[in-house]
Amino acid sequence: MAGVVSAAEFTAALRSWGVRRVTGVPCGHLAGPWALFDRAGELVPAVSEGAAVAIAAGWELGGTRAAVLCQNSGFGNLVNPLTSLLVPYHVPVLVVMTLRGWPDPARDEPQHAVMGASTEALLGELGVPHAVLGDGNLADCLARAGEARERGTPFFLLVPRGAIGGPDPVVVPPVADACTRADVVSALLDRLTDHLLVTTTGYLSRQAHHERDRPETLYMQGSMGHAAAIGLGLASALPSRRVVVLDGDGAFLMHLGTGATAAAVGGENLVHVVVDNGCYESTGCQPSAAPGVDWAAIGAGLGYRRVLHCADRTRLPAALDAALTGPGPVLCALQVTATPDEVHPRASADTGLDTIAERFRRAAAGRVTT
Ligand SMILES: Cc1ncc(C[n+]2csc(CCOP(=O)(O)OP(=O)(O)O)c2C)c(N)n1
Known part of the structure; x- marks a missing residue:
């Protein structure tokens, strides 16, 4: 426009x-x-x-x-x-x-x-x-x-919206052996059964919906930076259910202090996956503060029981298996290269936010969902 x-x-x-x-x-x-x-x-x-x-x-x-x-x-x-x-x-x-x-x-x-x-x-x-x-x-x-x-x-x-002109298109050079958002989200969803999943605002929620729409996923299209807080609330409310948070680096940094609470009270059933592409990909790939961030040190410093870090495609399956099977709270930081040309519709394009919440509530309660 x-x-x-x-x-x-x-x-x-x-x-x-x-x-x-x-x-x-x-x-x-x-x-x-x-x-x-x-x-x-x-x-x-x-x-x-x-x-x-x-x-x-x-x-x-x-x-x-x-x-x-x-x-x-x-x-x-x-x-x-x-x-x-x-x-x-x-x-x-x-x-x-x-x-x-x-x-x-x-x-x-x-x-x-x-x-x-x-x-x-x-x-x-x-x-x-x-x-x-x-x-x-x-x-x-x-x-x-x-x-x-x-x-x-x-x-x-x-x-x-549209009142100010846009920038030149962003070109991200390919990085050999690097994971992408699609690699991470599809490998994660392949490993989930009745896990409750909370996905952060932006392209990660869209990707999760694109890969596999499921009632056990809460697509959090707003509330940037609060996916981990929602996840820790769920994990402590439902100690017998495994809860996975799919976060972005920009979103987690926005309310990083929640990591301390998640680490302290998140429980054995909380898995916090942070996808670090070094930028705010959903708004045009503007660099975030993440390139200077050492997730392993942050996770340990915040007090997560286990901290995993993976920066290449071949180690991704093992990193996700370890994150999902051992005790939490676990922080699993996955380095990816941005893929701004891969954009999918939002979950709300076909399901209302209230319906997303209601079917998630039913799935969390263990009731059959439609
Ligand atoms: C409070 C708030 N500020 C700004 C935005 C606009 N916004 C939507 S997605 C996004 C980028 C999120 O970055 P990150 O968590 O790193 O995920 P990525 O887009 O890189 O997948 C921003 C800034 C927002 N939705 N909410």
């Missing part, structure tokens, strides 16, 4: 408004400016939208004008530093936030509907000035952001 404003125009407008450093969590609809700021060395990927606001506040307090790029699904993650840091301390960060689930929730994915319908009202309730980017009004929006800045107030520039 042709953007109302191109990625280059948008990025140039932010720079001439004074933005020198950018952070955030990616949204596919901001992938164009994200790539340009990243290429210029001006972007730091944050693990969560709240952390992004705090990083930007640090830059601002240090005298550098900063912006945050994010999606309104992460609005909840940033409300605390917005209301207890930016507003009371008068730190005027510019937040560029996409409006998923807006203006018509029925034309976006169902997990965005509630936030899409309420984002503007929530900002109004918090007294935070904002504007919606539309055809030809970028200069006007930034002028309003400038007025807010003079009052020491943060400003939200809300970006409808």
Whole structure:
């Protein structure tokens, strides 16, 4: 879709408004400016939208004008530093936030509907000035952001889907012997019987649905970073059932602290599989913080009973067998190469989220599902 404003125009407008450093969590609809700021060395990927606001506040307090790029699904993650840091301390960060689930929730994915319908009202309730980017009004929006800045107030520039042009296509060179998302998900599903499986937001959920739709799988299309928490709740509620969490590196990093709880109370029946492709593949393969992360050290440090790590295709079956048969809580980190051209429909394209939850509930209770 042709953007109302191109990625280059948008990025140039932010720079001439004074933005020198950018952070955030990616949204596919901001992938164009994200790539340009990243290429210029001006972007730091944050693990969560709240952390992004705090990083930007640090830059601002240090005298550098900063912006945050994010999606309104992460609005909840940033409300605390917005209301207890930016507003009371008068730190005027510019937040560029996409409006998923807006203006018509029925034309976006169902997990965005509630936030899409309420984002503007929530900002109004918090007294935070904002504007919606539309055809030809970028200069006007930034002028309003400038007025807010003079009052020491943060400003939200809300970006409808498709309002900003995209980046050049991402090309990932093939890596010999590397596993792919498809290898991991199909090998995992081949090994599951009545295991309960919770899959993280993005392409991993889509891949799991594509490989084998099953009532014992909870496709978590929203709640990024919370798959492990759901899994540990299930594992402790149902100690006789094996519970598997299929997580992404970006998602696990978003709420990494849950790993400590999972390790402490997850139980013998919890298997936490983290698929590390080093990027946020579902939103355009933007690098995550994962390349510098040592999963084996993290798993051990968090206190998982067993930690497994596998980086090549030939060792994948043994790694999954070991993860699924020994006692948990186990963290199994699988290094994969990104395959952004392999994209499948979401589970919600053919099954409603409420139905996904209901049939999962029945499967968890051991009842026959249809
Ligand atoms: C709180 C929140 N912030 C941002 C997003 C947008 N988003 C959807 S999937 C995704 C990337 C997830 O990355 P990762 O867990 O590494 O999985 P991958 O996409 O690489 O398979 C992002 C940022 C979101 N859904 N929720």
